[in-house]
Amino acid sequence: MAPPRSHASIPPQVTEALRAVIAEAGITADADLIARILATGVGLGLDDPDRLDLKITSAALSEMRAAFHLFAPYRDVPKVTVFGSARTKPDDELYRQASEVAAALAERGWMVVTGAGPGIMQAAAEGAGADRSLGVSIRLPFEEKPNAVVAAGANNVAMKYFFTRKLMLVKESHGFVCVPGGFGTLDELFELLTLQQTGKAEPMPIVLLDAPGGRFWEGLRDYVEQQLLPAGVISPDDFDRVTLADSVTAAAEEITGFWRNYDSLRWVGKRLVLRLRVEPTDAEVADLNARFGGMLIDGAIEKSGPLTPEREDDDRVDLPRLVMIYDQFQVGSLYRLIRAVNQLDSAPSGQAHAN
Template sequence: MSESGAPIPAEVTEAVRGVLEHAGITTDADLVARILTTGVGLGMDRTSRLDLKITSAALTEMRAAFRLFAPFEDVPKATIFGSARTRPDDELYLATMRVARALAERGWMVVTGAGPGIMQAAAEGAGVDHSIGVSIRLPFEDKPNALLARSANNVAMKYFFTRKLMLVKESTGFVCLPGGFGTLDEMFELLTLQQTGKAEPTPIVLLDEPGGTFWAGLRRFVDEQLVTSGVISPHDFDRVLITDSVEAAADELTGFWRNYDSLRWVGGRLVLRLRAEPTPEEVDSLNEQFGSLVREGRIEAGTALPQELADADRPDLPRLILTPDQFQVGSLHRLIRAINEFDSAPSTPGAVSS
């Protein structure tokens, strides 16, 4: 049966299985079958041609993007957002080049929207081999910047929503430079995903030129308007680092993964995987600082849960396990930062897990 609408006839479902067998698809065949039967369902629903074109183009674009990113699955990536109008002689352009270069030197790749301005600066700083571009086809900006145009590490999108998906999905750190509506839209979407728990915690840096006040103005607006009016919580903006230091920006992204590795929800329990075994004293300290985040019980050190073992999901890493208050998932950043300060943590940041 389709997710909604008329049921998919049994003979159609059987025919879809035959198509998959003929194509030799065995891995995740159930999910591929769902995609195909959903397409059939769209036809049965007499979906308009425009809506079918949107669906078809979105799937085609996502397939191309998934194929582009696949070879770099195990490489940590940072997406850099910023204005397409920033000129090469601007201090922001130079700062972007420096932070992209610093990340590339630490083994990271840089993901951008592949346009001019800040996007080109990031690609120049990281170099072609450490850059991935996800461009958008616009009437006035229909080609990737000159650097990425010569690279195979670029994919073009028709729709902003598929482009934004790929700019966010694959990265484990983000740097935002001052920009216009598009940049602010991207930044606020990042914050929304983090605040609501729809995305796993990642470091977000708002980088300005030396002495710049662009992001400081946003900070004042957040404190004086959003927090004061009660539409966000006082700690919602703590997950963001505002700085004009390239070194601090690079350290924030790589340092976030110093001890923290990844997380997984198992029922109502949250499992935080670490690089180093916490001491009993460190666990007690977390409970003193973050006990209010826990709905029941306390934060406990542990090992992989049965569901994780069944999936071979990083079973060898030490863990912290808690049952958090779901309404406070936005505070996970503060807990992770405390974990990264453990004396037992590695002295240098580790590679980001895949």
């Protein structure tokens, strides 16, 4: 087997020409990143790639541009993505659940993102309404067009590749509702869990919504507890990141309530910083330490103002903070801590939503 080839170097005059093109186009914001994207394209050409590799790269970049353009006007609007089966019929109780939870969240100011297909995706789009729905459809032989609700609002982008579609279904959302479905729905759920377990995505509320009295997700929980956990392939609290619900009200409250007091997090060296809307009292912090001290590697949970790197980046500097040295393997415990922070007496009352 031949050793891998090294990347071909881009001649300096080409780099300068790329910068000139960027300037001539009138691009000033983040010109360094635009230059990097263009240089990567030139580098691909110099690498003598297979044509299929170039087609994949070109299509993926074009799809991401189209999706970014679709989502850009709603950047400051909280969004929830609803996953579920394309095969669910309108007379199914799950269809009604998906429609009603989407409607409930839309009434609270959220937009609903779906895969823009039939079944649960159409139910959620119907519940939210055309003005509150965004669709990221996939071009398939048997599912080629966005459903009528998303199409009516022209809030849809079509994707060729599942990986670009999943990126956009996850990237913009501050919460997720999974309704029973098949391989695609489970793939999307486990991708969410994997991204959060590995630290590639920040904590977000994930609701597994079933019909009243349904046991679809309880069966998954049984499998996790009886198979995955004894095998040692997950941590004991990994499944604590999800909430099982068969009530539309409970599902909507879990999504919005997750952001009642919790705002965001950031790592500063070894320290985890939780940014909050309202500063907890000393007594509340002492109670949090008593309940969650086991998730720390060292020290205690402490109140803090913005740390130096946060001030330098002007990163949410107006918000109070809790700082701790946290064991990153205890992802489920972090979710329990966030929920506890949202339930403090000092936390804002009423229904909150993501920034």
